[in-house]
Amino acid sequence: MAAAPTVIIGAGIGGLTSAAILSARGVPVTVLEKEAQPGGKVRQLEVEGVPIDAGPTVFTMRPVIENIFEEAGASLDDHLTLTRADRLARHAWDGTGHLDLFADPERSAEAVGEFAGAKAAAGFRSFSAEAARIFGILDKPFLRSSKPYPPNLMWRIGLHRVGALLAIRPYESLWKVLGEHFDDPRLRQLFGRYTTYCGSSPFHTPATLMLIAHVEQQGVWAIEGGMTALANALEAVARQNGVWFRYGAQVTGIHTSRKGVSGVTLESGEHIPTRSVICNADPSALGAGVFGEGLRRAAKPMAEKDRSLSAMVWLAKARPQGLPLTHHNVFFSPDYAREFAQIEAGHVPTDPTAYVCALDHGEEGASDSASGTAQRFQIIVNAPANGDIHDYTAGEKDQCTSNMMARLRACGLDLDPAGMDTPMQHRLVTPSDFSTLFPATGGALYGRASHGWAASFLRPGCRTKIRGLYCAGGATHPGAGVPMAALSGTLASEAVLSDRISTRWYHRGDIAGGMSTPSAPTAATG
Structure with a gap:
């Protein structure tokens, strides 16, 4: 008898990443998506018959996506055409002109100097250096690791590097620290706005999040065909690896037994047996009982005050x-x-x-x-x-x-x-x-807000309290945004593989090509 597939609920970037990687390792995978196309938040909507990108528009951390394609047995360049931007963004204020930032930090420093003076240019250089230092400290120990708690993070960074832990400045607000680098309130606005990339206020987020500015300085790419081209490319790779995609397939229940996950039920009433499920939805949907009352213990519902x-x-x-x-x-x-x-x-x-x-x-x-x-x-x-x-x-x-x-x-x-x-x-x-x-979110687009020093540790990880149930997506660790959602999908797939091996579920083998099967239709939203 063929092994039951791993079921992935949702074809967002996290779910697509998990599907592509798991299938490349010989794991049978079925993706169930309630909408008519892949992408999740990465989507297009029509205006007068013209499709317009309605989700994320900024693509950074290209090496993360390249590694995912490689792990799935493919090449990013064979599926997507990317162009690196020289100009990152244009920023404007009423009556005071505009300021462009560039991929070349020195060119940005010169632009800042022309806009706000030599002291501001020096502030930009010091800010950029601190942002790069914080990113360097947290990249591998935190961003690319399964959910670490503070003691675990200290061990990963190195107990001997206490100074590095203090250098990430978790107990100071970003807005306060920006004042150390910039006198000009317009520049505090500009660099404070990066916290909105994870759906948070610069007045309440820790200064640690200045690392987002460094991520953008490392490169922004334009994707030919828009961000939906990335979702389509990940789906194509997963199909080549044997993944079955079912669109218009809304999951209404995740079932468990004494041993853990036992299956899922669709809105149509169809039951699909499985021993592992990756939920590519906001984990708050689990805690709110969207997938069944018995799933509430898998994740905590998100309080309104904690929403991004x-x-x-x-x-x-x-x-x-x-x-x-x-x-x-x-x-x-x-x-x-x-x-x-x-x-x-x-x-x-x-x-x-x-x-x-x-x-x-x-x-x-x-x-x-x-x-x-x-x-x-x-x-x-x-x-x-x-x-x-x-x-x-x-x-x-x-x-x-x-x-x-x-x-x-x-x-x-x-x-x-x-x-x-x-x-x-x-x-x-x-x-x-x-x-x-996105049920149980109130419309929060980034999961939990990153307010306070502990917020990053409160974001759900890939594993839940229920055996065989995992989470992926921008609302899980390591955070919001396309590359972070992709990293969450990688972490979820690694957890599934690890648990399959430890419980003797895992049997490597080839799988025939995938297919797309229609299921119960769902109404479009948005």
């Missing part, structure tokens, strides 16, 4: 005027503290910072669209993760859109200039939509 940020996300077709755009652009609010205080109070900011991904613009600002045609944009404003308790009305959506457009205009960009034959066309995705798409 959600977002208001506009997908738009527009003809921009004003400030020249590059691919990644940030338009800052005049009062960062007020902005995050409003979010903390449960409100979308009235004068928000807005991130604009000009999808048809290369890093130098040239549009890939024909002259005069509408271009594609994804615009993000941070919002509270209250989508399960607050339904955004049409009036609120209109007001949020008006506030966002006012911020862009204040910084010199108009996406809906008067007199245009075709006004801006858009659709807006709210925390309510994200809450529906």
